[in-house]
Amino acid sequence: MSSLDPATSPSLDARCAFHPEMTATAACQRCGTFACHDCLRWARDGRRYCGFCAVRALPPLASxxxxxxxxxxxxxxxxxxxxxxxxxxxxxxxxxxxxxxxxxxxxxxxxxxxxxxxxxxxxxxxxxxxxxxxxxxxxxxxxxxxxxxxxxxxxxxxxxxxxxxxxxxxxxxxxxxxxxxxxxxxxxxxxxxxxxxxxxxxxxxxxxxxxx
Ligand SMILES: [Zn+2]
Ligand SMILES: [Zn+2]
Structure with a gap:
């Protein structure tokens, strides 16, 4: 996976919306919220979402x-x-x-x-x-x-x-x-x-x- 997508990569001083003390790694590809490494999740569709969007965009597969x-x-x-x-x-x-x-x-x-x-x-x-x-x-x-x-x-x-x-x-x-x-x-x-x-x-x- 590529490290940073220019379209969703925040500027250097952007902060995680959930942890203001943390620098944002990228923006959620669904809602656009800046989030830190811990808050972003790679989903099955190859996109990165904040935790809030991850459960809504792509819930886990049924067992x-x-x-x-x-x-x-x-x-x-x-x-x-x-x-x-x-x-x-x-x-x-x-x-x-x-x-x-x-x-x-x-x-x-x-x-x-x-x-x-x-x-x-x-x-x-x-x-x-x-x-x-x-x-x-x-x-x-x-x-x-x-x-x-x-x-x-x-x-x-x-x-x-x-x-x-x-x-x-x-x-x-x-x-x-x-x-x-x-x-x-x-x-x-x-x-x-x-x-x-x-x-x-x-x-x-x-x-x-x-x-x-
Ligand atoms: Zn989101
Ligand atoms: Zn965070």
């Missing part, structure tokens, strides 16, 4: 364990009401009036599963999360950290990878195994220009996380 657990929950959760309905139908098949029971449990199961699908779509559209991701405090965003649209999630992150899997006979396992790359991006992340990040602490608690 592989959190992504796995979130996917596990998401692949099961919408089927739970339907499965419970089927189990209840089986348990009540010897009771008098079983036709009514069967209808109620079947309809209840289907409606419950549809409702959970709706919740998943709502959360994905609202902030790039699913129930599983919300539980693990992780979120899908674009590579520049911006909001990812529901259409992009559905078409590029879900539909296109499954079509490619069918056409090219590539196992979904190959996609999933890309999580072990250093940037933790699967094939569906490349197709949709997305990454999965940890929800920043200040958003979870509603309080600033950076103390300068």
């Amino acid at each position: 592989r364990a959190d992504r796995f657990l979130a996917n596990l929950v998401d692949s099961i959760v919408v089927f739970v009401p339907f499965t419970v309905g089927l189990v209840m139908m089986a348990l009540t098949e010897d009771l008098p009036g079983r036709e009514l029971f069967s209808l109620v449990f079947l309809l209840g199961g289907v409606l419950g599963s549809l409702l959970l699908c709706g919740v998943q779509l709502y959360l994905a559209a609202k902030n790039g999360q699913s129930l599983g991701k919300r539980w693990r405090h992780i979120r899908v965003v674009r590579m520049d950290g911006s909001h990812v649209s529901l259409v992009r999630i559905l078409l590029l992150r879900n539909l296109l990878p499954s079509i490619l899997n069918q056409l090219l006979c590539v196992s979904g396992l190959a996609d999933a195994l890309c999580i072990f790359r250093e940037d933790r991006r699967c094939i569906h992340d490349y197709l949709a220009d997305t990454q999965v990040i940890q929800v920043p602490e200040h958003e979870r608690t509603g309080t600033p996380s950076y103390r300068g």
Whole structure:
């Protein structure tokens, strides 16, 4: 990495905005605040940010364990009401009036599963999360950290990878195994220009996380 960028390097007498006793090394490439060596952080995009901007511009990547657990929950959760309905139908098949029971449990199961699908779509559209991701405090965003649209999630992150899997006979396992790359991006992340990040602490608690 180059030492000082002329565009962001402060004059010799500039002071760190967080430690006035320290000479500034460079300006934050997001907010322009002068900061000392201790306060500046190299981010994944190759830029240097003050600590305040670093957590907002590029929060840490989601851990592989959190992504796995979130996917596990998401692949099961919408089927739970339907499965419970089927189990209840089986348990009540010897009771008098079983036709009514069967209808109620079947309809209840289907409606419950549809409702959970709706919740998943709502959360994905609202902030790039699913129930599983919300539980693990992780979120899908674009590579520049911006909001990812529901259409992009559905078409590029879900539909296109499954079509490619069918056409090219590539196992979904190959996609999933890309999580072990250093940037933790699967094939569906490349197709949709997305990454999965940890929800920043200040958003979870509603309080600033950076103390300068
Ligand atoms: Zn900044
Ligand atoms: Zn400082």
